Amino acid sequence: MYIVTRIIVVLVLALFALGVYVRLAPSHPEDWHDLPSGLEPGDGEGRAVRVVPAEGDTLGRLDAIIRDTPRTRVLAGLVEEGMITYITRSALWGFPDYTTIARQGDQIVLFGRLRFGKSDMGVNAKRLDKWLAQL
Numbered sequence: 001m002y003i004v005t006r007i008i009v010v011l012v013l014a015l016f017a018l019g020v021y022v023r024l025a026p027s028h029p030e031d032w033h034d035l036p037s038g039l040e041p042g043d044g045e046g047r048a049v050r051v052v053p054a055e056g057d058t059l060g061r062l063d064a065i066i067r068d069t070p071r072t073r074v075l076a077g078l079v080e081e082g083m084i085t086y087i088t089r090s091a092l093w094g095f096p097d098y099t100t101i102a103r104q105g106d107q108i109v110l111f112g113r114l115r116f117g118k119s120d121m122g123v124n125a126k127r128l129d130k131w132l133a134q135l
Contacts, residue, residue, distance in 0.1 A: 097114050
């Protein structure tokens with residue numbers, strides 16, 4: 001019984017340490033405030049890309065919608081610069097997802113991706129689609 005209790009305690013402490021790391025790991029703008037070239041619209045493992053026409057103040061309107069999203073904050077960039085990167089954290093564990101939106105010519109590109117793991121179970125795609133539906 002002692003060994004089982006000890007294993008449970010170690011597992012609980014490991015889970016706690018993982019949770020602390022996920023929430024406190026630094027997010028450096030130089031690592032995440034980027035829009036890779038050649039992004040194609042669609043969903044991938046742990047990522048999603050959407051492209052919409054840039055009509056009027058589309059970037060500014062999207063910025064307002066995104067800033068109003070719970071657990072979301074700006075990591076870097078401004079509407080005036082034409083590119084902004086946001087961090088949105090999951091409710092329970094606080095896993096960070098990064099979304100970069102940028103004006104490229106007559107289009108707005110939205111690129112959402114996870115930081116930890118391999119699959120986001122479609123969360124980034126759903127988030128991008130929700131924002132675009134609100135637009």
